[in-house]
Amino acid sequence: MAFTVADYILKRLTQQRVDTLFGVPAAFCAELFDAVGAHSVKAVVTASDLEAGYAADGYARTKGLAAVAVANGVGMLSMINAIGGAYVERSPIVVINGGPNSVNLSNLKDFDVLFSHSTGAPDADLNAYKLVTASAARAGKPSEVPAVVDNAILTAIRKKRPVYVEINRDIWRMACPMPGQPLSPAVPAAGTEEQLAVTIVQMIRSAAAPLLLVGTEIQRYGLADKVAALIAKLGIRWSTALLAKSALDEEGSGWLGVYAPPRSRPAVTNAVDRADLVVMLGCVFPSGWAALVRDTGRVVTAYDGKVKIKAGAKQSAEIGALVTALGVEAAKAPPANVPAGVAPPAPAPATGALTYRQVFERIGAALDASWLVVPDTFIGVASAANLPVKGRDAVVSGAVWASIGHSVAAAVGASFGSARRPLVICGDGGFHMTAQALSTMVRYARNPVVVVIDNGIYAFEQYLIDDAYFDDPGALPKPYVVLNRWDFVKFANALGVQFARSVNTAAALDQALADAKAATTPALIVAKVDPHDLPAELL
Template sequence: MWMPMIGLWRLQEELRMDPTDPTLSRRGLVAVSMAAVALGAAATEAQAAGTVTVPDYIVERLHGLGVRHLFGVPGATCDPLFEAAQAGPLEVVVTSSDLDAGYAADGYARTAGIGAVALTYGVGARTILPVVGGAYAERSPMLIVNGGPSPEDLRLQNELGTLFSHSDGTDDGDLRAFQPVTAYARRVTRASELPEVLDAALRTALEQQRPVYVEVARNLWWSRCTAPSGAIQPVPVGPPPEEALLARIQQRLAVARRPIVLAGVGLRRFGLQDTAAALIEALGVPWATTMLGKAVLDENSGGFAGVYAGTRSVPELRDIVEGSDCVLALGCVFGRQYRHLVTRSTNSLMRVDVDGVRIANEPAVSADQGAVLDGMLASAASLASEWRETAALPALDFATRRASLPKRPHPAVRQSEAGIGYDTVMALLSERLTDEHLLVTDTSLSMYPAAEVHIRGRDGVLCNAVWASIGYSVGASVGAALGQSRRPVVVCGDGGFQMTCQALSSMARHELPNVVLVLDNGLYGIEQWLLDKAWYAGNGRPPRAHFALQPWRYDALAQAMGVEHAVRVETAEALATALDASLTHPGPSLLSVRVPPHDLPQELRA
């Protein structure tokens, strides 16, 4: 237990004074000493009484769950929490924008197990609603702590019509905004409520692997509540599976001639990676992952067939997945890319995830997914398939995996444009990434070849492939750098980068080793492709005006934000050299990579 937060940070500053400093009076020295004694006594008395301050309760609970960093932008409504975190065991990571704080907390949650962010009411908190929506869709357990209005704020607003700071005129605007995109959202109006509310929020975050929201009336920050007691223990979601349910799953696997396992990010979220790997090995079947789940299992282990991303996948993988008579999807979050599979393979699809078990087009049956996998593993040896030995599994090498894609040449206009193509960028990365790197991909044209990048080891990729928010990668990589030990290597389009470029300042401030590649083609390329594919054929007209970007000097911008190792490259040779230097540079790096405007990855060429 650390000392109470109240006044501690000021005391720490005083105690750093040199007692021999002639400018420090004897009276001042005595006052500091007495304050130290008084606070020490207060801490002892508080511990004896079994109470802590409201901010200390939050900090202690987060620390008990393994959280070591609190992200946010300080403001009057949440500042006491920042003071408590800094006085206690958490490092406060202040970002340059509220949006970046949200993305950093999300990246931390996805890599460390749970994350936390605190922001100012209204203007700060609602800024991260797009982040929280993605965390809800893709199951990322983050705690949002918000300082809300006091009873007096609400009285004056309702009786006199004077809005409290950052109010929209309603009593609970932030709470109602967060309720649809969180698994738990409550407002605390009495200090005595906090332990129950916070513990329930954190337990829900762990059980459902989704964001939760706790709003604390700002007058409570200086109040006390019961000290934490016991550990927060999540309980399984769903009952143990019935024998009849397991028997049906086993029967479908037993008669299947071409079974395959499709592994999703839920295996990592719920700690089921080892069980799933053992099940796949015991069944002896090929396996693939979704893009969101890329590297959730070690791609170098036996039977790996690739990353299935729907109709843009390499042909061999499409044949294995879409030609399967039994697709066992474990922990998958299916976005629009998987409509083709789900509609075409309805009768052969079995889904096991936190929502239960869904066989074919039947309603989901509630069951604890961990217990389902355990039950399947117990009988897997008797269901072993020989198909893995005969299936034509693609090689791990990036170029070899993509060799079967249709050979469609670039249009003539592309041949005359300077720069480095997407396929070349991702090939150079694939050659260099090791088990010491974390590939962080963004929603851009580069995400298609990113599926085939060779990842060494488990948990080597971070993305938001279902929610698909451009700019996610840059901010999320700040949290990821602090949440795990791999070095983040970010690949982001220029349009996305312009959304969250302030994260470079956080990388420099905290001396993070992130390597950021900005793919500069001068336009919102993925939107241009989605809405006007014909432009890429080179018909002589400019891109749609609202897709064109204002040109930036990304290397100069990075240096202005404190990222000194920043270069611009326009050839493959220069990129290879810059990558080698950046991957060994001790601090953050930025590579501004010129990409020809009409370039497309091989998957997308008409």
């Protein structure tokens, strides 16, 4: 059989260890799904287009690169929120779209005849995805496919961001040249890294209270070992944002905790505020970091291929080469003593009715190296930042884009991309967004454990709009934050989830977590808390 356009795309993806294609097949891209078996790629058909995007995101964050394909127009525009989050949070996904053919485009141009799912704009999907990808291109002929696909995959790997490839729907089965040499995604050094390293190491050693903020690029580019060695050589304390939580082992020396202003633990906030030098390696800056980043007199940043030293101009620098150079420069002097890391507080006994504090303390007590924590965006997100996770790469979080519902669907992809078992922690409002992902877990025999914290309201919205509600047990929430109450257990059972349990005491949650861990199937635990209760970090 001829080697086709679909074969070319799948071959290039498998060369980068991609073994799963997420999506919702449609007529324009069905041939891609038809071809997966010949390349030992599993097609995972999700319950919605948005779920497909989130699942690909979870896979990319755990495996290194992902692929997703849904219907043009209706599917692509539905999924764009997930890809926007992946763009912001440096998650490399290859988005593959079956696009219009020449007849479709001619009929649209000459007679205003819409092709399937068209808005009437010939480049609607292409132009939309240019906003949320590092590259977006269309291949109209088989001869154009190798260059378009190779450039997209290289860009995704090098920039750690999503890319978009649109294929003329008529050419999927047409003959295509075989791939040439394997792609070489290495990013060349800018040539500035050694001198920048000399400057930065000198500044750290001259500072009275330096601090290192480790960002998500350290995870994405596989630089954790080098940064851990750098910390040991320099004797520097370190922290992360929630997006980069568990980039390094948090039981290691120098660890302060997650920096998540305005809800960081006081010891972390004080350490950052009192630092006379803050070096940020590979960080994405969430809104709460604005005051720190603007404080240019004591800040060094390295991200997106640029380094900025205090108030100086940005200089080009490749993050991997810079971290290597920092390690070489730091090794020129004897290693300094690293302060002891901050140990998490001991959990309280598992007694009484469930509260937010008890939910997170019981989850924290249950954590071991087998779990991959996937927190959603909800009122407990600051508590999730302080969970005592074990080892590296133990958290997948949409902490900067902050799209509620990300966690449940991302856990689908993470269950394919990671050897750890996903443990989702989600508010009931966020669960409403992507609850049907439970069906995908059942269909493909995945085993995430989903903890839904049920208080009947969009509590984070209520807190941001009027936090006085939580001080008065008799107060009513804003009417537009009140949720329709689901019977979550019956809902999960209807989708085929056999382990579904509702709990309202700390002891019952302990037992449910232990039983869910012993099970080999997906599990849902509904943790009921009072709607006026708040996590400890917000009290």
